[in-house]
Each structure stands twice: as structure tokens, then as C-alpha cells.
């Protein structure tokens with residue numbers, strides 16, 4: 601953990617635990633996520649133009665950038681909801697989507713099977729701006745759904761796990777409620793519990809609080825902070841600068857398809873690049 605200067609602007613946060621993660625650079629093992637010269641184009645629109653980024657296990661990376669800069673696209677590429685136009689992404693030391701094969705003495709990339717891709721995706725939990733809970737299912741049933749129907753876990757085991765995850769996000773007493781009976785903040789916490797129930801190694805958050813009323817943001821950030829304190833590897837797209845300052849090990853500012861500036865959370869208060877300065881002046 602780096603030292604942080606300013607600690608204002610944190611809602612609902614009692615930081616009385618020390619994160620078990622090692623300081624940046626102290627990891628000798630395999631990165632949780634390695635993004636190598638990643639390009640993504642949608643037709644003629646070249647959105648990502650050579651992104652390089654390493655996320656170490658047990659660390660929190662906050663991704664900042666203006667609207668349309670490709671932040672969601674980057675997370676979707678990691679989770680294989682989009683296909684790469686160039687470059688490589690490794691999760692846990694394993695290239696996503698492809699394997700190297702030798703054909704005619706040449707190294708080529710072969711697409712993985714759907715089953716292999718599904719296995720890779722199970723390492724990742726994703727939380728979106730819109731929670732997308734099933735409206736006809738209770739909170740508990742929403743959290744049980746993927747373990748039972750995707751992972752093939754028994755209903756009894758999935759229920760026990762779901763209860764544990766709902767308790768972890770502070771919703772033990774809302775298990776039998778339907779989404780329409782829950783606030784936005786509670787629904788988003790159910791969505792986090794739902795991702796956690798699949799036992800992911802890495803959690804990807806795409807603007808998890810930006811659809812919430814301001815008074816509900818803090819409870820969701822509080823859950824994310826406690827996940828970070830527990831050592832979860834996280835990549836978080838957010839405009840919550842206070843959260844970035846307090847919880848991030850690494851802050852990455854993306855604009856124009858490239859990483860413009862990256863470093864510890866101290867870069868928020870001491871940006872170098874003009875584009876990052878301008879962005880911060882907007883959001884702070």
C-alpha cells in the first residue's frame with residue numbers, strides 16, 4: 601500500500617484493517633492481469649491503441665478516463681465479452697481466448713473452445729453500472745443462480761454460499777426480498793454478492809456507483825473497500841476520486857486510446873500530464 605495524502609471525501613469508511621497486499625513491485629509471482637499492447641477497433645473506430653497494464657494479485661487498480669475513452673471496452677476485453685483487435689491479455693499467467701500452436705514450424709494462435717473460454721471467465725467477477733438482477737427472483741435466488749446453473753453446485757451448497765455472500769455485503773436480512781423491494785445501493789450490493797458467489801480471483805467493476813443516488817454511493821464503496829481490505833484483486837472503473845485516493849494501489853488514466861498517466865494514488869494530487877490535470881479539474 602502506498603501512503604496517501606488527502607483522505608477527505610470518503611463515505612462510510614472505517615479503515616481499521618491493513619490490507620494484506622504487498623507494496624507495488626514486491627510481487628515476484630505471476631501478474632493477475634497482464635495487458636500487452638492491446639488494440640481494439642469497432643470498424644473504423646480505433647478505440648484502444650496499444651494499452652499496457654499490469655495488475656498484481658491482491659491489488660486494486662482504478663481506471664480513470666473521459667467518456668468514450670474505452671474503459672468499459674478494456675474490462676470487457678479482459679472478460680472476453682469483446683474480442684481483441686491486437687495484442688494479448690493474460691489472466692493469471694494464461695492468455696485469454698487463444699493458445700499458441702505450432703503449425704508448419706510457425707507459431708500461430710488458435711482460438712480456445714467455448715468451454716475453455718467459460719473456464720477462463722469463471723476467474724473473473726464483473727459488476728456493471730446497471731445491476732441487471734432478475735426481477736422475478738429474490739436476492740438469494742439471484743445470488744444462487746450462477747453457482748447452480750453455470751457451476752453445477754448443489755442447491756443446498758449454493759444457498760449456504762449465497763447467504764454468506766449476502767451477509768458479506770451487509771444484506772443478510774434482505775435475502776428474501778425482490779429487487780423492486782430493494783434500494784439501488786442494496787441491489788448493487790446483491791450484484792456484488794452474485795459475482796462473489798462464483799468465487800472469482802479477480803473482480804472487475806465498471807462504474808458500479810454511477811447509476812446510484814448520491815446518498816447510496818457510500819454503502820457500495822464501503823463493500824468494495826472491505827473486499828479490497830480482504831485482499832481481493834480488483835480493477836475498478838470509477839469517477840469516485842476519493843475512493844481511488846484511499847483504496848487504489850495503482851491509478852491509470854486512459855485517454856485517446858492510450859495510457860496517458862499511471863502510478864500510485866499520489867498521482868491524483870500530483871498529476872504530470874496536462875490531459876490528466878484537465879480531467880481531474882473536471883471531476884474533482
Ligand SMILES: Nc1ncnc2c1ncn2[C@@H]1O[C@H](COP(=O)(O)OP(=O)(O)OP(=O)(O)O)[C@@H](O)[C@H]1O
Pocket residue numbers: 642645647665666667668669670671672673674
Ligand atoms: N459494440 C460496439 N460497437 C461499436 N462501437 C462501440 C462498441 N462498444 C463501444 N463502442 C465505442 O467505443 C468507444 C469506447 O466505448 P467505451 O464504452 O469503452 O467507453 P468508456 O470509456 O467506458 O465510456 P463511459 O465513461 O461513457 O462509460 C465509444 O466511442 C463507443 O461508442
Ligand SMILES: [Mg+2]
Pocket residue numbers: 671672673806807
Ligand atoms: Mg463505460
